[in-house]
Amino acid sequence: MKIGILTAAMILAMPTLAFAKDKCADAQDQATMNQCADASFKQSDKKLNDLYKQVQGRLKDDADTKKLFIQAQRNWVKFRDAECSFQTAEAAGGSVMPMLVSMCMDGLTKSRIKDLQGYLNCQEGDQNCPVPAAN
Template sequence: MSIALPLALLLAAQDPAWNCDNPQAQQEMNYCAAQDAERADAELNSVYRTAIERARAADREYAGLADGGGGPSDGGPGEEATLREAQRAWVSFRDAHCRLESFEARGGTMQPMLDSGCKATLTRARTAELRGPNPDCPENPEPAQLMQCLERGLTRADAALNRQWQEALTALPNSAEQLRTAQRAWLAYRDAHCAVAIPAVASVETQNLEGVLCRTRLTEARTRELADLAAMGE
């Protein structure tokens, strides 16, 4: 799943003194965005390995349910195989989607930065998905405990979003009205998406839990998007 960035590495060798805390030239911005994408990818790989181990354990537990250890079978792939299939499909989606998003500056010097920034954002959102429920939640909690824990996570995510929103407005004063329009549209999208993204056949309890998780993941992703916008400035 590693992101190949030979150009970024070449540029780093040419100018190792570039400052990613405050990049100025476009090549410097491209390099720093690529470095951020690499960091996001490294975190994803770590969380993915943990998710694979969980999937293997679930497969072993499932196989041990039947007498003799043969386990019941539905004739399909197990959790590990399904997770690997899903991850391969996600990587293909991410790379194609971000290539398309970068076409806003197709052939220009900004294209690598747009591609890397998109990959960093989607990769961190995928990492949150694979990590699952808030790691601060107790193991094997009662449904009510889990809901309370997840709601606290959503409250923290909303607070972080609001702080980043104010920073974005400060960094982009000339684009404040466009930002407000975009943010209102995003809020409507988040709530509508999470209202329909949960299978109707799930229990009400499961729908409520998944709804909170959905809003938390999208809120965290939006916070990172606003941070990227604020970092670019005007």
């Protein structure tokens, strides 16, 4: 029952995902839905990696904080992967599994994107921000 509700929610959410390809807006089969969910995740992952590089660039003069950031990101990736494995465990072996994993990873990645964007938009002197403001 839980998988059925989750699958229905995911399928209903599919049209709201922003894809350049028309096939994703009107996906009718599981293979296409899996591909589209994966494409969305890859797009988010690319954006995350771009922001990650920007944060590293801002931390270039602070080796200790840069090292902490790199470790935090590595730990976050491990968390994301483990969390999505946990969230999708009941669908293991099913044809919907790749879509559910991609959608989970995409959602968590978009959340992390907001975190990194926040770091990049800190105001000068903000003691709660580990990343220096842009020069």
